[in-house]
Amino acid sequence: MTRTLDEESLVAACRSGDTEAFGILVNRYQDRLYSTILRLTGNRDDANELLQETFMRAYLKLGRFRGGSQFFTWIYRIAVNLTISHRRRVLGKGHQPHQTIELRFDPTDDSSQPLPLDLMEKEEVHALVQRALDALQSDHRTVLVLKEFDGLRYEEIAEILNIPIGTVRSRLYRARAELRLHLERLFPEVQTVQVARSHQE
Amino acid sequence: MKAGRSTPCIADSMSQESREAMTQLHHADPEPDPDLHAFVDDELSDEDRFRLEHTISNDSDRLSELRAIVRAKNLVAGLPRFAASPELSTTLVKAIRRRRLRLWSATILSVGSLAAASILFLFLRMSVVPLSEPTATVVPTTDSDSVVGANNRTLPTPSPESIALQPALHTPQLASRDEAPAPARAKAPDSDRERLRRLLDRGATRQVTVAVEDLSPATLEALDSTIRNGNYREPEHARLSRVSSPSPVGVEDIVYALVMDEVELGHLRRRIERVHPRSTSVDEVLSDEVRASVASVGDIQFRKGTPRASLMEQPSSAAFESALRRRSENVSKDRFQGTGVASPFNDQVTVSGPPTLDKPRLALPQAGKTDPPLAVYLIRICRKPQK
Numbered sequence: 001m002t003r004t005l006d007e008e009s010l011v012a013a014c015r016s017g018d019t020e021a022f023g024i025l026v027n028r029y030q031d032r033l034y035s036t037i038l039r040l041t042g043n044r045d046d047a048n049e050l051l052q053e054t055f056m057r058a059y060l061k062l063g064r065f066r067g068g069s070q071f072f073t074w075i076y077r078i079a080v081n082l083t084i085s086h087r088r089r090v091l092g093k094g095h096q097p098h099q100t101i102e103l104r105f106d107p108t109d110d111s112s113q114p115l116p117l118d119l120m121e122k123e124e125v126h127a128l129v130q131r132a133l134d135a136l137q138s139d140h141r142t143v144l145v146l147k148e149f150d151g152l153r154y155e156e157i158a159e160i161l162n163i164p165i166g167t168v169r170s171r172l173y174r175a176r177a178e179l180r181l182h183l184e185r186l187f188p189e190v191q192t193v194q195v196a197r198s199h200q201e
Numbered sequence: 202m203k204a205g206r207s208t209p210c211i212a213d214s215m216s217q218e219s220r221e222a223m224t225q226l227h228h229a230d231p232e233p234d235p236d237l238h239a240f241v242d243d244e245l246s247d248e249d250r251f252r253l254e255h256t257i258s259n260d261s262d263r264l265s266e267l268r269a270i271v272r273a274k275n276l277v278a279g280l281p282r283f284a285a286s287p288e289l290s291t292t293l294v295k296a297i298r299r300r301r302l303r304l305w306s307a308t309i310l311s312v313g314s315l316a317a318a319s320i321l322f323l324f325l326r327m328s329v330v331p332l333s334e335p336t337a338t339v340v341p342t343t344d345s346d347s348v349v350g351a352n353n354r355t356l357p358t359p360s361p362e363s364i365a366l367q368p369a370l371h372t373p374q375l376a377s378r379d380e381a382p383a384p385a386r387a388k389a390p391d392s393d394r395e396r397l398r399r400l401l402d403r404g405a406t407r408q409v410t411v412a413v414e415d416l417s418p419a420t421l422e423a424l425d426s427t428i429r430n431g432n433y434r435e436p437e438h439a440r441l442s443r444v445s446s447p448s449p450v451g452v453e454d455i456v457y458a459l460v461m462d463e464v465e466l467g468h469l470r471r472r473i474e475r476v477h478p479r480s481t482s483v484d485e486v487l488s489d490e491v492r493a494s495v496a497s498v499g500d501i502q503f504r505k506g507t508p509r510a511s512l513m514e515q516p517s518s519a520a521f522e523s524a525l526r527r528r529s530e531n532v533s534k535d536r537f538q539g540t541g542v543a544s545p546f547n548d549q550v551t552v553s554g555p556p557t558l559d560k561p562r563l564a565l566p567q568a569g570k571t572d573p574p575l576a577v578y579l580i581r582i583c584r585k586p587q588k
Contacts, residue, residue: 019294026290034285044283051285055293129276147242148277154244173238176273183273 007071014062026055029072032150033079039145040083042134050086054079069159077160080142087138132182140175147172234266241270296419427472433465 013021033054038047058065058075065074133141146157154172158165239245240253257263286292438461461469 019297022297023290023294026293030285030289031282035282038283039280048286052289052293055289056296059293059297125276126280129280133277144277148274149280151278154242169235169239172242173235176238176270179277180269180273183276 008067011062011065011067011071014059022059025071029075030055033076036076036145036150037079037083039130039133039149040080040142041087042130046086050079050082054082057082073156073159077162080146080160084138084142128183128186132179132186135182136175136178139171140178143168143171144175144179234263237263237267238270241267241274424473428469431461431465431469431472433461435462438462438465 007025010021010025014025030051034047034051037050037054038044041047041050054075058078061078065071133145136144142161143157146152146160147154152160154165154168157168161168163171236245236249236253237257240250245253257267
């Protein structure tokens, strides 16, 4: 059943107990949120769990959504906060988050099917960028993903993270500088991998 | 590596564009230039943009920096998007419907029980005390005028016998109907609190906090079931308070507060470890982290513990503080005093006047004071970090 209701009507319907309306909201935002969470965590399993938790928490707290902001901003805020908290918890326990968006170009990879070069190149670049993102400070990574990956405006980021716009700006340019430094460090790794492969051959 | 496998040279295989993007990132001056970033992000006013464009066109360093920012931006923006599981919405909607069904069942059961109790109460009252005018039913008379008078709702003329009978017939019943319930109602919360206090002060009692970080319905359901289905030696044991965060975007844990003895605690640990084999840890004391989390809670949901528990109709302001209190009378002054309001939206009870960290609901240890040993355990159920 297709419903083309605006966000406000869907939220109102959810509040009155219409679970189908909630399903529509989930369908509408799940992919976008999933991609963002995935970029913030770097881990598919964690992203799946956090996405479910985000929607479940949003449903339970929907009574408190006052409509002062967009529903998407609100649920985004929940997702980002959950993700930040999750990472803090994981890192606080001394564990490095397990990365499943990994470098596909693995010298020990024994698969017999070679990847097309262009695909491999893209994956390689994406993997390096993700690694650089993972290496960023949590605050920097969050603001960078929201800006570059999601294309949100400063004002929206400020609302989601509950920080002033000036802080968004400063975090953003620090994040970009930090990202460039990490990419700088990671890029030689690619060359190292090539050398290792050449030696193996 | 298998023979014959083609081994592309990454640097060679990278397009010129990608290579430039990666290598030229660090050629530019990393010194931040807020205007330049705002320009790239299209967050400048038209006037500022024109001004900056003019400046950049004459400044090769800034132009180089601008290019580096754009390249870095494009690298992140170009990361692939992934789709969430297509079954997610179906799974969530089903979980919500199950949850609502449970809530409705519980509500209907409660309302039904209340209605049955009311009917029973009325029935008993009617069987003991007549609800109609006492003059027509309690005072028997054969005087036809009096009966007519009663039917016309006028007072009959009492006979001397009826006057003599009246105190004996009415006084005890009126007393039991109007006076006796009042002190009983007033006593109930105090009595509950007193029982709780005695329970918590027993040497063998262990206060247990179960903090659940994974809020998926399956986890909560499994934990509820684990706690409820335990075999407790005291009916009051494992009485359960469920607490969640007051913030609409808060990420604090769901906290369960329980009391039980050491043996039961051991059983509970083992049961929880069986249900959540990868994600249970037990601490001997309430950590500061949880203490802070508990101090900031605003929603409290009271639930019955075991089927045998009979003490679950909580005085809302006292239940949680009792369940997690320290063994000192002094600390209770600082604790939260509030009233519970049931939310029509979900199954939580909101407690008014949320405390802050400056005014914690749980008192922190005071210097120079020694309390009896605190037997608080924390069982934390969380997603186990993958190694």
